[in-house]
Amino acid sequence: MDLNYMHRIPTIDNKSKIVEVFREAYANGPDEREAQVYAEDAERYFDVVDPKLLAASSVVHDRITGEIVGVCMISLWEGLPLVYSIAVLPQHRGMGLATAMLDRALTVLESDYPVLRLFVTTGNQAEQLHRKRGFLSGGEYHHLTYIIE
Numbered sequence: 001m002d003l004n005y006m007h008r009i010p011t012i013d014n015k016s017k018i019v020e021v022f023r024e025a026y027a028n029g030p031d032e033r034e035a036q037v038y039a040e041d042a043e044r045y046f047d048v049v050d051p052k053l054l055a056a057s058s059v060v061h062d063r064i065t066g067e068i069v070g071v072c073m074i075s076l077w078e079g080l081p082l083v084y085s086i087a088v089l090p091q092h093r094g095m096g097l098a099t100a101m102l103d104r105a106l107t108v109l110e111s112d113y114p115v116l117r118l119f120v121t122t123g124n125q126a127e128q129l130h131r132k133r134g135f136l137s138g139g140e141y142h143h144l145t146y147i148i149e
Contacts, residue, residue, distance in 0.1 A: 025087035056108035072101035083118035
């Protein structure tokens with residue numbers, strides 16, 4: 001990760017900034033939601049996250065501005081860690097932040113878990129990153145179609 005950035009473990013005090021990162025990072029894409037949905041997700045995450053999984057999670061700060069520019073939240077799903085959400089602000093993409101956050105999560109978790117799972121919405125730009133990091137496709141999980149007549 002570039003020296004202009006620093007990693008920290010997320011805290012509930014970061015919640016509003018985390019919500020802003022999700023809102024801006026997912027704007028106009030397949031994962032765009034209302035800000036309230038991101039806020040509820042973040043609240044729920046901090047209510048239930050295991051300390052080991054929180055330690056594998058990241059917020060990345062811009063050293064110059066101090067702002068949070070990237071987030072990776074790791075949770076537990078069906079007994080294995082899951083990338084609950086990962087986002088980088090558009091103006092900070094291409095700097096290796098998402099890769100660094102995923103690599104950090106894998107390193108922190110490797111002694112306790114043989115696998116790290118994630119789900120990606122079809123069409124999300126992150127699909128390519130995950131493939132490059134060695135994640136394997138598990139096929140489609142859900143496919144929803146709305147037919148307009």
